[in-house]
Amino acid sequence: MIVEVWAAHPDPGLARLLSAAELARAERFRQAADRARSITGAALLRAYARSLGTAEVRRHCPGCDGQDHGRPEIDGAQVSLSHSGDWVLLAAAGVPVGVDVEAAPVDAAVASQLLAPGEDTPDLARSWVRKEAVAKLTGTGLLRPLTGIRIDTGARGWTAELDGQAYAGCDLDLPIPAAVAAAAEVEIRLRSPAQTRAELFPNAG
Secondary structure, three states: OEEEEEEEOOOHHHHHHOOHHHHHHHHOOOOHHHHHHHHHHHHHHHHHHHHOOOOOOEEEOOOOOOOOOOEEEEOOEEEEEEEEOOEEEEEEEOOOEEEEEOOOOOOHHHHHHHOOOOOOOOOHHHHHHHHHHHHHHHOOOOOOOHHHOEEEEEOOEEEEEEOOEEEEEEEOOOOOOEEEEEOOOOEEEEEOHHHHHHHHOOOOO
């Protein structure tokens, strides 16, 4: 299963590509850096939807049934967003998919909230993004403890198990920990920030 991953750096100038509702969502963030990441994520969703021949990007929150927030939805693909530090990522596939990126160090104190019984890892940050990607894929987010997700690393990536269901995963080749999880074995097609910008502005140059 091919998973498209579009990578970008936060750019508040992308606000000109957004709708009034998308801008209003970004303005809820007090910090300029958070607003820039929100704007960039919304722009990536719009660009990917356009690449599929549709302009509509919907939101749905299963918790409250709200339409102005929650997981993004695009006809023709399953999508997931993540942003941290100087990175914004969009993952898209034909099956449920989750992506996570983390710029901040993961403190050893969170190990008890992260690792399953008997699970050990020398890289907590890597384990964190893998489990977060699985949580986003399944739609549980942080509603359920990450200790319920068990990660096993193999020669061609890693697998995860949650409630008896197996998921496939792959780490991304980025300067900070990032990972994708999907409901089937994945092959990653990662677009660099420069390649992604060409999708954002297809008529430039």
